[in-house]
Amino acid sequence: xxxxxxxxxxxxxxxxxxxxxxxxxxxxxxxxxxxxxxxxxxxxxxxxxxxxxxxxxxxxxxxxxxxxxxxxxxxxxxxxxxxxxxxxxxxxxxxxxxxxxxxxxxxxxxxxxxxxxxxxxxxxxxxxxxxxxxxxxxxxxxxxxxxxxxxxxxxxxxxxxxxxxxxxxxxxxxxxxxxxxxxxxxxxxxxxxxxxxxxxxxxxxxxxxxxxxxxxxxxxxxxxxxxxxxxxxxxxxxxxxxxxxxxxxxxxxxxxxxxxxxxxxxxxxxxxxxxxxxxxxxxxxxxxxxxxxxxxxxxxxxxxxxxxxxxxxxxxxxxxxxxxxxxxxxxxxxxxxxxxxxxxxxxxxxxxxxxxxxxxxxxxxxxxxxxxxxxxxxxxxxxxxxxxxxxxxxxxxxxxxxxxxxxxxxxxxxxxxxxxxxxxxxxxxxxxxxxxxxxxxxxxxxxxxxxxxxxxxxxxxxxxxxxxxxxxxxxxxxxxxxxxxxxxxxxxxxxxxxxxxxxxxxxxxxxxxxxxxxxxxxxxxxxxxxxxxxxxxxxxxxxxxxxxxxxxxxxxxxxxxxxxxxxxxxxxxxxxxxxxxxxxxxxx
Amino acid sequence: xxxxxxxxxxxxxxxxxxxxxxxxxxxxxxxxxxxxxxxxxxxxxxxxxxxxxxxxxxxxxxxxxxxxxxxxxxxxxxxxxxxxxxxxxxxxxxxxxxxxxxxxxxxxxxxxxxxxxxxxxxxxxxxxxxxxxxxxxxxxxxxxxxxxxxxxxxxxxxxxxxxxxxxxxxxxxxxxxxxxxxxxxxxxxxxxxxxxxxxxxxxxxxxxxxxxxxxxxxxxxxx
Numbered sequence: 001x002x003x004x005x006x007x008x009x010x011x012x013x014x015x016x017x018x019x020x021x022x023x024x025x026x027x028x029x030x031x032x033x034x035x036x037x038x039x040x041x042x043x044x045x046x047x048x049x050x051x052x053x054x055x056x057x058x059x060x061x062x063x064x065x066x067x068x069x070x071x072x073x074x075x076x077x078x079x080x081x082x083x084x085x086x087x088x089x090x091x092x093x094x095x096x097x098x099x100x101x102x103x104x105x106x107x108x109x110x111x112x113x114x115x116x117x118x119x120x121x122x123x124x125x126x127x128x129x130x131x132x133x134x135x136x137x138x139x140x141x142x143x144x145x146x147x148x149x150x151x152x153x154x155x156x157x158x159x160x161x162x163x164x165x166x167x168x169x170x171x172x173x174x175x176x177x178x179x180x181x182x183x184x185x186x187x188x189x190x191x192x193x194x195x196x197x198x199x200x201x202x203x204x205x206x207x208x209x210x211x212x213x214x215x216x217x218x219x220x221x222x223x224x225x226x227x228x229x230x231x232x233x234x235x236x237x238x239x240x241x242x243x244x245x246x247x248x249x250x251x252x253x254x255x256x257x258x259x260x261x262x263x264x265x266x267x268x269x270x271x272x273x274x275x276x277x278x279x280x281x282x283x284x285x286x287x288x289x290x291x292x293x294x295x296x297x298x299x300x301x302x303x304x305x306x307x308x309x310x311x312x313x314x315x316x317x318x319x320x321x322x323x324x325x326x327x328x329x330x331x332x333x334x335x336x337x338x339x340x341x342x343x344x345x346x347x348x349x350x351x352x353x354x355x356x357x358x359x360x361x362x363x364x365x366x367x368x369x370x371x372x373x374x375x376x377x378x379x380x381x382x383x384x385x386x387x388x389x390x391x392x393x394x395x396x397x398x399x400x401x402x403x404x405x406x407x408x409x410x411x412x413x414x415x416x417x418x419x420x421x422x423x424x425x426x427x428x429x430x431x432x433x434x435x436x437x438x439x440x441x442x443x444x445x446x447x448x449x450x451x452x453x454x455x456x457x458x459x460x461x462x463x464x465x466x467x468x469x470x471x472x473x474x475x476x477x478x479x480x481x482x483x484x485x486x487x488x489x490x491x492x493x494x495x496x497x498x499x500x501x502x503x504x505x506x507x508x509x510x511x512x513x514x515x516x517x518x519x520x521x522x523x524x525x526x527x528x529x530x531x532x533x534x535x536x537x538x539x540x541x542x543x544x545x546x547x548x549x550x551x552x553x554x555x556x557x558x559x560x561x562x563x564x565x566x567x568x569x570x571x572x573x574x575x576x577x578x579x580x581x582x583x584x585x586x587x588x
Numbered sequence: 589x590x591x592x593x594x595x596x597x598x599x600x601x602x603x604x605x606x607x608x609x610x611x612x613x614x615x616x617x618x619x620x621x622x623x624x625x626x627x628x629x630x631x632x633x634x635x636x637x638x639x640x641x642x643x644x645x646x647x648x649x650x651x652x653x654x655x656x657x658x659x660x661x662x663x664x665x666x667x668x669x670x671x672x673x674x675x676x677x678x679x680x681x682x683x684x685x686x687x688x689x690x691x692x693x694x695x696x697x698x699x700x701x702x703x704x705x706x707x708x709x710x711x712x713x714x715x716x717x718x719x720x721x722x723x724x725x726x727x728x729x730x731x732x733x734x735x736x737x738x739x740x741x742x743x744x745x746x747x748x749x750x751x752x753x754x755x756x757x758x759x760x761x762x763x764x765x766x767x768x769x770x771x772x773x774x775x776x777x778x779x780x781x782x783x784x785x786x787x788x789x790x791x792x793x794x795x796x797x798x799x800x801x802x803x804x805x806x807x808x809x810x811x
Contacts, residue, residue, distance in 0.1 A: 083781075084781045084782065084783075084784060085781040088778065088780075088781060088783070091778070157780075157781070158778065159778045163738075163739055163777070163778070165737070165738055165739075165755060166738040166739065166778070166779060166780060172695070172737055172738050172780060173780060174780065174781060258754075258755040258756025258757075259737075259755065259756075262756075263756065264739055264754050264755055264756055264757070265754060265757075298633070298641060299635070299640075299641040300641040300642065300643070300644070301643065301644065301645050302645075303644070303645070303646045303647075304645075304646035304647075304650075304651050305645060305646065306646075307646070307651045307655075329677075329741070329750050329751055329752055330752045330754070331751070331752050331754045331757050331759045333679070334673065334674075334677040334678055334679060335678075335679065337673060337677065338670045338673060338674070341666055341669060341670065341673070342663070342666040342670075345662040345663070345665055345666045346659070346662055346663070346666075348658060348662050349655060349658045349659045349662060352618070352654065352655075352658040353651070353654060353655055353658075355622060356650075356654040357646070357651075359622065359625050359626065359629065360646065360647075360650065362626070362629040362630070362633060363629055363633070363642075364633060364641060364642035364644075365629070365633045365641045365642070366633065366635045366636070366639050366640060366641040367629070367630065367633050367634050367635055368635045369630075369634070369635075377626060377630065380622075380626060381622070381623055381626055384618070384619065384622040384623065385619065388615035388618055388619055389615070391611055391614070391615055391662075391665070392608065392611050392612075392615075395607055395611060395665060395666075395669040396669055396670070396673040396677070397600075397603060397604050397607055397669055397672045397673050397676060398604060398607050398608050398611065398669070400600075400604065400676065400677070400748060400749065400750050401593065401604055401608070401745070401748045401750070403750055403776070404741065404743075404750075404776045404777060405776070465591055468591075468592065468593050468594075469590060469593075469594055469745070470594050470743075470745030470774075472743065472774055472775075472776040473776070473778070474778040474783060474784075475783065475784040476781075476783070476784035477784050477785075478784075480784055480785050480787060481772050481774060481787060482772060483594065483745065483746075483771075483772055486589045486590070487589060489589070490589065556645075558641060558643075559640050559641040559642070559643045560643055561643060566640060566641065
């Protein structure tokens with residue numbers, strides 16, 4: 001028996017004499033880069049939310065002037081009434097911002113950067129300058145995408161999936177410059193992800209602390225590792241497709257324009273060959289961080305660690321052979337539909353394994369409901385709904401009815417909001433003390449959680465019903481269809497819930513900013529966790545450790561009979577522990 | 589307001605609604621298992637002073653069970669679904685006696701070409717009508733879909749039939765209406781700023797009514 005003594009190396013790794021600009025702006029420190037990603041992508045999350053609110057206004061109250069809509073120009077909303085051409089820009093840019101500039105950078109940009117070196121026990125990323133460029137190309141991409149909202153003929157308007165030839169020819173979409181800026185921005189965001197992924201993979205393979213074997217890695221690191229492999233292989237396909245699209249738009253090639261000999265479905269194959277691995281890029285890191293948090297909250301080792309790792313690998317592998325399920329009714333050979341259906345249904349298996357293992361972790365635990373744990377449990381509950389609703393559209397005959405309806409909108413928001421975003425809120429609260437040295441407010445965190453949980457379900461669950469009724473996606477005014485008119489009260493209900501959901505997020509933003517300055521000072525290990533990052537002071541200093549810690553066990557040794565407390569950190573040496581074969585790496 | 593799939597008006601509704609219900613039952617069981625389990629664990633295993641969690645790293649038998657059951661269920665579901673998929677969309681699924689109607693989509697209308705008295709498309713007595721799809725009940729219909737410009741999608745919810753209309757491709761889709769009445773044909777693929785109003789009225793007639801309508805419409809259409 002031993003106690004968890006204060007063994008942290010409390011002094012910063014070395015004297016920090018960098019200028020302000022090197023320290024906070026053009027920083028090569030993985031933690032600063034992670035925090036830069038955090039601020040910028042939270043801003044884009046807010047932008048994406050604001051765009052969604054305008055869509056919900058139009059759907060709930062079609063043709064009525066939007067409050068505050070008077071500031072929009074005549075080309076978007078004359079007198080505050082949203083025009084159809086502006087509505088489809090909202091649809092397009094909401095999806096684009098949320099996928100490429102909010103969820104993906106929040107999961108990967110923020111947490112891969114911040115957590116990987118801290119959790120594997122190293123001073124920084126393998127390639128700190130490439131890491132800096134990854135952030136700045138993301139930032140440039142974000143600025144380009146944001147600026148496209150302000151160009152004269154408006155932003156891109158072919159949906160975030162940018163189906164050609166609508167996206168490829170300006171006479172079809174009605175937008176020129178905005179469409180081109182979308183392509184340029186996506187090429188840049190692809191570059192950012194490729195650079196980042198390269199770095200994460202190299203760092204995890206080469207820079208693990210002594211004793212940090214592959215099967216002692218936290219599941220968050222495993223999932224970020226697999227995600228990085230997906231990113232490295234998938235993003236070049238998107239970038240290539242976006243370059244071809246840009247050529248179609250500006251130099252007169254016709255890759256995607258059948259009127260001149262191109263292929264409309266080529267875009268869809270390229271986009272979804274990227275797009276389906278992308279779906280897992282958007283959920284795997286969330287699953288990994290939720291695993292860490294659930295084990296911590298339950299005070300129990302993660303149930304079935306090896307199954308969890310194999311499930312991540314299986315999802316990533318199967319993720320490459322399911323893209324055709326977006327194209328069952330696209331005109332693709334129906335025999336291909338059969339094989340894509342089977343691979344899609346099979347991918348439900350590793351997802352189910354993960355859900356059951358999270359439940360197994362909570363079983364006979366001693367569960368503490370701190371704010372991150374609340375979000376992690378909600379993640380499991382909501383991801384289960386999103387995963388199960390996916391089975392409907394995986395079955396090709398059923399997909400014929402619900403494809404491109406609000407059933408899909410409900411499904412994807414259950415995975416991306418109920419899944420990824422709940423995990424992100426939990427993860428931000430969880431690692432906030434290690435980022436900023438302060439805690440976020442616990443009571444306000446709970447208020448934010450419960451209101452979000454309620455309004456989120458009120459917003460997205462009814463979309464299953466309107467989707468079953470046949471309400472198509474991306475309709476400016478569904479009341480054009482007689483059979484959709486009876487569902488207007490439900491659309492009003494969804495819209496009001498969405499407004500309340502958005503308002504609730506302001507609690508999070510205020511809590512986030514207020515706690516930066518006024519939050520309770522964080523102790524070294526406020527959650528009584530086992531990871532290496534908790535051996536450092538809060539906030540973690542530049543360079544992390546003077547000498548990296550040695551790892552003696554896996555990351556989930558909660559309630560171990562070997563320790564008096566209910567946790568046993570990876571870096572604590574018990575008398576029975578042997579030194580790992582590899583010598584500790586010296587400070588840099 | 590209807591809390592289920594739309595009215596049933598084609599032969600596809602039987603298998604599709606049946607599969608939907610089957611999946612709802614399967615996923616419903618999983619849903620209840622997961623959500624009730626979570627709530628039960630939350631209540632039963634909430635932290636209490638002096639208690640320590642049960643120290644375990646897992647159970648191989650449990651892993652095997654909860655991998656095998658979903659795997660078998662999913663593969664079985666795939667095989668059953670595929671049986672119906674082949675009947676509806678398979679390459680040889682279109683009945684040889686299906687009645688042809690040509691549909692040309694363009695931003696933002698449906699141009700519907702009828703085969704005239706000879707029942708064949710591409711002959712002199714064809715005629716075209718905008719945004720009015722008329723068809724006889726109880727007879728397989730094959731729509732021959734083409735697009736002028738961008739991708740559109742042919743969707744009649746009450747028939748449970750959907751097929752993207754892709755420029756540069758000639759795509760055929762078939763269905764058989766079972767209930768006379770009026771329905772709506774919608775575009776379900778974003779096709780530009782007028783996407784939301786790209787709709788057509790669908791009228792399903794009895795065979796006699798259809799023949800009468802066609803005679804009249806052919807006269808009106810010819811100059």
